Amino acid sequence: xxxxxxxxxxxxxxxxxxxxxxxxxxxxxxxxxxxxxxxxxxxxxxxxxxxxxxxxxxxxxxxxxxxxxxxxxxxxxxxxxxxxxxxxxxxxxxxxxxxxxxxxxxxxxxxxxxxxxxxxxxxxxxxxxxxxxxxxxxxxxxxxxxxxxxxxxxxxxxxxxxxxxxxxxxxxxxxxxxxxxxxxxxxxxxxxxxxxxxxxxxxxxxxxxxxxxxxxxxxxxxxxxxxxxxxxxxxxxxxxxxxxxxxxxxxxxxxxxxxxxxxxxxxxxxxxxxxxxxxxxxxxxxxxxxxxxxxxxxxxxxxxxxxxxxxxxxxxxxxxxxxxxxxx
Amino acid sequence: xxxxxxxxxxxxxxxxxxxxxxxxxxxxxxxxxxxxxxxxxxxxxxxxxxxxxxxxxxxxxxxxxxxxxxxxxxxxxxxxxxxxxxxxxxxxxxxxxxxxxxxxxxxxxxxxxxxxxxxxxxxxxxxxxxxxxxxxxxxxxxxxxxxxxxxxxxxxxxxxxxxxxxxxxxxxxxxxxxxxxxxxxxxxxxxxxxxxxxxxxxxxxxxxxxxxxxxxxxxxxxxxxxxxxxxxxxxxxxxxxxxxxxxxxxxxxxxxxxxxxxxxxxxxxxxxxxxxxxxxxxxxxxx
Amino acid sequence: xxxxxxxxxxxxxxxxxxxxxxxxxxxxxxxxxxxxxxxxxxxxxxxxxxxxxxxxxxxxxxxxxxxxxxxxxxxxxxxxxxxxxxxxxxxxxxxxxxxxxxxxxxxxxxxxxxxxxxx
Numbered sequence: 001x002x003x004x005x006x007x008x009x010x011x012x013x014x015x016x017x018x019x020x021x022x023x024x025x026x027x028x029x030x031x032x033x034x035x036x037x038x039x040x041x042x043x044x045x046x047x048x049x050x051x052x053x054x055x056x057x058x059x060x061x062x063x064x065x066x067x068x069x070x071x072x073x074x075x076x077x078x079x080x081x082x083x084x085x086x087x088x089x090x091x092x093x094x095x096x097x098x099x100x101x102x103x104x105x106x107x108x109x110x111x112x113x114x115x116x117x118x119x120x121x122x123x124x125x126x127x128x129x130x131x132x133x134x135x136x137x138x139x140x141x142x143x144x145x146x147x148x149x150x151x152x153x154x155x156x157x158x159x160x161x162x163x164x165x166x167x168x169x170x171x172x173x174x175x176x177x178x179x180x181x182x183x184x185x186x187x188x189x190x191x192x193x194x195x196x197x198x199x200x201x202x203x204x205x206x207x208x209x210x211x212x213x214x215x216x217x218x219x220x221x222x223x224x225x226x227x228x229x230x231x232x233x234x235x236x237x238x239x240x241x242x243x244x245x246x247x248x249x250x251x252x253x254x255x256x257x258x259x260x261x262x263x264x265x266x267x268x269x270x271x272x273x274x275x276x277x278x279x280x281x282x283x284x285x286x287x288x289x290x291x292x293x294x295x296x297x298x299x300x301x302x303x304x305x306x307x308x309x310x311x312x313x314x315x316x317x318x319x320x321x322x323x324x325x326x327x328x
Numbered sequence: 329x330x331x332x333x334x335x336x337x338x339x340x341x342x343x344x345x346x347x348x349x350x351x352x353x354x355x356x357x358x359x360x361x362x363x364x365x366x367x368x369x370x371x372x373x374x375x376x377x378x379x380x381x382x383x384x385x386x387x388x389x390x391x392x393x394x395x396x397x398x399x400x401x402x403x404x405x406x407x408x409x410x411x412x413x414x415x416x417x418x419x420x421x422x423x424x425x426x427x428x429x430x431x432x433x434x435x436x437x438x439x440x441x442x443x444x445x446x447x448x449x450x451x452x453x454x455x456x457x458x459x460x461x462x463x464x465x466x467x468x469x470x471x472x473x474x475x476x477x478x479x480x481x482x483x484x485x486x487x488x489x490x491x492x493x494x495x496x497x498x499x500x501x502x503x504x505x506x507x508x509x510x511x512x513x514x515x516x517x518x519x520x521x522x523x524x525x526x527x528x529x530x531x532x533x534x535x536x537x538x539x540x541x542x543x544x545x546x547x548x549x550x551x552x553x554x555x556x557x558x559x560x561x562x563x564x565x566x567x568x569x570x571x572x573x574x575x576x577x578x579x580x581x582x583x584x585x586x587x588x589x590x591x592x593x594x595x596x597x598x599x600x601x602x603x604x605x606x607x608x609x610x611x612x613x614x615x
Numbered sequence: 616x617x618x619x620x621x622x623x624x625x626x627x628x629x630x631x632x633x634x635x636x637x638x639x640x641x642x643x644x645x646x647x648x649x650x651x652x653x654x655x656x657x658x659x660x661x662x663x664x665x666x667x668x669x670x671x672x673x674x675x676x677x678x679x680x681x682x683x684x685x686x687x688x689x690x691x692x693x694x695x696x697x698x699x700x701x702x703x704x705x706x707x708x709x710x711x712x713x714x715x716x717x718x719x720x721x722x723x724x725x726x727x728x729x730x731x732x733x734x
Binding site: 038039040041042043046067068070073074088089107109110130133134135136137140141172174175176177178179208209210211212215229230231232233234236237240243244247261262264265288291294295297 | 336337338339340343367368370373374406408409427428429430431434435466468469470471473497498499500501502503505521522523526527530533534537538551552553578579581582583584
Binding site: 404415420424 | 671672675676694
C-alpha cells in the first residue's frame with residue numbers, strides 16, 4: 001500500500017549506509033533524551049520541538065508522532081535512507097482457491113472478511129487489510145487452503161539530514177495498529193546515530209494521547225516536557241499524560257503555550273502542576289508569528305525576533321540545565 | 329445520518345465542531361453525539377453530563393484449565409501476538425498482548441482453553457442538553473482502544489436518532505479508522521497551515537480508502553495561507569464550511585463553553601451546514 | 616549448566632548486548648566447557664509487541680537456567696521467572712569476561728525488571 005504525500009528529497013550524496021547496528025560500550029556516556037509530549041493534540045508541541053532543534057547543538061532528532069508526523073515540514077530534510085517497516089502478518093484470500101464456504105468470515109473476530117465478487121463474477125471472500133489483525137484464525141479454518149498469511153508492511157521509516165542535524169522519522173500506513181513498535185524503532189535508530197556522531201542529545205517529538213506509542217516514546221527518557229494550553233481540554237489531557245509519565249517514574253516538566261489566551265485557565269494549569277509536583281519551565285504568549293514561521297518552513301526562533309522566540313530560548317536554557325543534572 | 333468528525337492533525341477543532349453542531353441541531357431534531365476519542369475524551373468537558381451511568385468495557389482473555397492442560401504448548405506456538413509463553417506445564421498468559429482473536433482456544437486439543445473478561449475501560453451514556461451522549465475512556469496503559477470505541481458506537485440502547493455525530497480521535501491509525509467505520513460522511517476538520525494540510529492529506533486518503541465520502545471544514549481561517557484551499561480544489565474535495573479565526577470562539581472553548589449555545593448566528597450556520605450534509609448523504613455524492 | 620547471554624555478535628569474544636528482547640544475538644553457553652550455540656534473535660527484533668516474550672521463549676526452549684543481559688523489561692522478566700530462569704544484569708564488556716564474572720559470583724542477581732516496557 002503506498003503512503004500519503006510525503007516524499008523527502010534525496011540527499012545530494014546518498015551515502016547509502018543504514019544506521020549501524022546498536023553496539024553499546026559501557027564506557028561511553030549515554031546521550032540525554034528529552035521527549036516532548038502534549039496529551040492533547042494541537043498545543044504546539046511540534047513547533048516547540050522545531051525551535052529546540054534550532055537552538056540545541058550536537059543532537060539527533062526523532063519524530064515519534066508516526067501517525068501524523070509533521071516535524072519534517074519545517075526542517076527541509078534530505079533523505080539519506082528509507083526502509084519498509086514490517087510488523088506482524090496479514091491474511092490474504094486467493095480467489096481461485098476460495099470455495100465461498102464462509103468459515104473464515106464466521107470465525108473472524110475483527111469483521112475483516114466480507115463476501116465479494118471476483119473478476120469472473122464468482123462469489124468469493126476477501127480480507128479487508130485495514131481491519132485484519134493478522135491472527136491467522138482464517139487460515140486455520142479454511143479447508144480449501146485459500147488463505148495465505150503474508151508479512152505485513154505497516155509503514156516506512158527514514159533517516160534524513162537537516163540543517164539542524166540528522167532526523168529519524170517514520171510514516172505509519174493508514175489504519176495501522178500503532179502499537180509503539182515503530183516508535184521504538186525510530187528511537188533505537190536515533191540512539192545508534194547519536195552514538196555514531198557523538199551527539200549528546202536525542203530530541204524526541206512525541207505523539208498525542210496516552211496509548212502505546214506515547215509509552216514507547218517516553219520509556220527511558222531523561223526528561224519529559226508536556227506542552228499544554230490554558231483550556232479545559234488542555235488541563236484534562238495534561239492530567240492523563242502526567243498520570244502516565246509519572247506512573248513510569250519519569251521526570252515531567254510543563255510548558256504552558258498560548259498562556260495569555262485564558263489567564264484563569266492558565267492559573268488552573270499551574271495549580272494542577274503544583275498539586276502533582278510538576279515544574280512549569282515555560283509560559284509562551286500566543287503569537288501569530290508561530291504560524292507565519294511554519295508557513296515559511298522554519299521554526300519560530302529562525303523567524304526574526306518575537307517575544308515568544310525569546311520565551312522559548314529562556315525555556316531551553318532551563319531544560320538544558322535540567323538535562324545536564326540528570327544522573328547516568 | 330451518521331457523520332464522523334475527524335482530522336489527521338490533533339487540535340484542529342473536531343471536538344469544538346462536534347459539540348457545537350450537536351447543540352445547534354438539538355433544537356430541531358433528535359441528535360446523538362458519540363465521543364470516540366477514548367484515550368483523551370473531551371466532549372464531556374463541554375456537555376458536562378451529570379449522569380453516573382457508566383459501565384465497564386471488557387475484552388476477552390484466555391483462561392487455562394490447569395487440570396486439563398497437558399503442557400503441549402500448541403496454543404503458545406499458535407499465538408501471533410506472543411501473548412502465551414510456552415512452559416513445561418500450562419502456558420503463561422500476558423494479557424496486555426492478547427488481541428482476543430480466539431485462535432488459542434481453537435487449537436487446544438484438550439479443550440483446556442476458555443475465555444473470560446478483562447476490564448480495559450468504561451463507557452457512559454445519557455441525555456444532556458437535549459443530546460443523546462455516549463463516551464468512553466480507555467484505562468491508562470492499555471494497548472487497544474477498539475473494544476471501547478465499539479461500545480461507544482453501540483446504539484442498541486439508544487433512542488431513535490435523526491443525526492449521529494461521531495467525534496473521532498486524531499490521526500489515521502487503528503482507533504481513528506474504527507471510529508470512522510460505517511459513517512455516511514466524514515467531515516475532516518483542518519486549519520490553514522502546513523501541518524494542517526499535511527495531516528489533512530492523510531485523512532482524505534483514509535476516508536477514500538474506506539469509501540466514505542468526505543468534505544472539509546477549515547477552522548481558524550486567516551491564521552495561515554491558502555494551500556489547504558488549493559489542495560481541496562485540486563483534489564475535488566468540497567470545502568463545506570469556513571470558520572474564521574475568532575477569539576470569542578477560542579475563549580469560549582478554553583472555558584469549556586459551547587459557543588453555539590449562546591450565539592444564534594453560529595448555531596444557525598451549523599444547522600445550515602448539517603442540512604447541506606444531509607443532502608450530500610442522500611444524494612450519495614462521492615469524492 | 617546452560618547460560619543464555621545477549622550479544623552483539625555470534626561468539627565469546629563479542630560484546631554483551633545491553634538489551635534483552637531486541638538484542639541481536641542470544642548465545643547459549645554450556646558451562647564449564649564454554650561450547651556456544653547461537654540463536655539469532657532477528658525474529659524477536661522484528662516482533663510487534665512481545666519482543667521480550669519471544670526472546671524469553673527462546674531462552675526457555677533452549678534449556679538455559681540463567682539469563683545474563685544489560686536490561687530486562689517487566690514482561691520479559693515475568694516470562695523468564697515463570698520459566699524458572701534466574702536473571703543476572705551486567706553493565707557491559709565481552710561475553711567471555713562476563714562469564715568469568717558469573718563464575719566468580721560477582722554479577723548482580725536481578726530481583727525485578729530494571730526498565731519499563733517497550734524499552
